[in-house]
Amino acid sequence: MRRSDRDPARRPPVLVLTGPTACGKSGAALAVARAWDGVVVNADSMQVYRDLRLLTARPAPAEEATVPHRLYGILPAAEPCSAERWRHWARVEVAAAHAAGRLPILVGGTGLYLRAFLRGLAPVPDIPGEIRASVRALQGEGGAPALRRTLAAEDPAMAARLNPDDQQRQARALEVVRATGRSLDAWQREAVPASRDYDVLTLAALPPRRPLYAKIDRRLAQMVEQGALDEVQELLDQDLDPRIPAMKAVGVPQLAGYLRGEVAFADALARAQRATRQYAKRQLTWLRHQTPRDAGKAAFVYAQFSESAMPLLFNEIREFMLTAQA
Secondary structure, three states: HHHOOOOOOOOOOEEEEEEOOOOHHHHHHHHHHHHEEEEEEEEEOOOOHHOOOOOOOOOOOHHHHHHOOOOOOOOOOOOOHHHHHHHHHHHHHHHHHHHOOOOOEEEOOOOHHHHHHOOOOOOOOOOOOHHHOOOHHHHHHHHHHHHHHHHHHOHHHHHHOOOOHHHHHHHHHHHHHHHHOOOOOHHHOOOOOOOHOOOOEEEEEEEOOOHHHHHHHHHHHHHHHOOOOHHHHHHHHOOOOOOOHHHHHHHHHHHHHHHOOOOOOOHHHHHHEEEHHHHHHHHHHHHHHHHHOOOEEEEEEOOOHHHHHHHHHHHHHHHHHHHHHO
């Protein structure tokens, strides 16, 4: 794809590759980028942290050097990222790829990040510091139950939508309704979708659960063999706030329990594997129900993004690019 080959009146193309953890997204992105002169842009909320290369299955250095990879390992674990920050950076990288005549390929399984890119973000005003502090105090004193009760009383629409254990998003919703007097749901309806700026094709993997779960278990055991425990220990050595995103990355709390001497290694590994399977289950549910709403054009691959699935994947992309360049 070269910029000069396209009708300038047409919206520039963006490809999204998504799916649950361990479905083969990174390998598929590498193959697609090689075939279509692409730039791989990270859309995984944990792969933005440089401290967790192994445990987040970030592409290896050799893979990142093969084709351009952007937004991988750009933040220290101590600096929380947000969907808003990531969306800004992603749009910058997409624009740079288009300016260079390359195809931007967003790759990741973080539904909130992809929704932020595809559907836009709510134009919520800045939250005053005193309101943010009061919500954090509530969270610190009463944890998830206090947040749930308070949000249900002050913004029942958002309370019904959010995962009851997702303290970060519940706290955000509570801050917004207290600061603006409006539900975050109302603000989100005012978001500007990416479809105004780009022609987007989303390809989502929905592999069968049993082989996916087996792969998750094997992969996590391999991560530990390769040094994932050292990554977690380095996080613990930084004495970070346990509530920040990097400290809640799937596998970190479970392996940290072993390193603190709280559980045996076999139990910690089993808990980390179970947490990862549960995360994949939530991702699959999101993909089935939310992707058709979020994406203007979407196609599902009911398998891993393996070598055998590449012909189907490439056919979808080829048709999309022909339309984009017509």
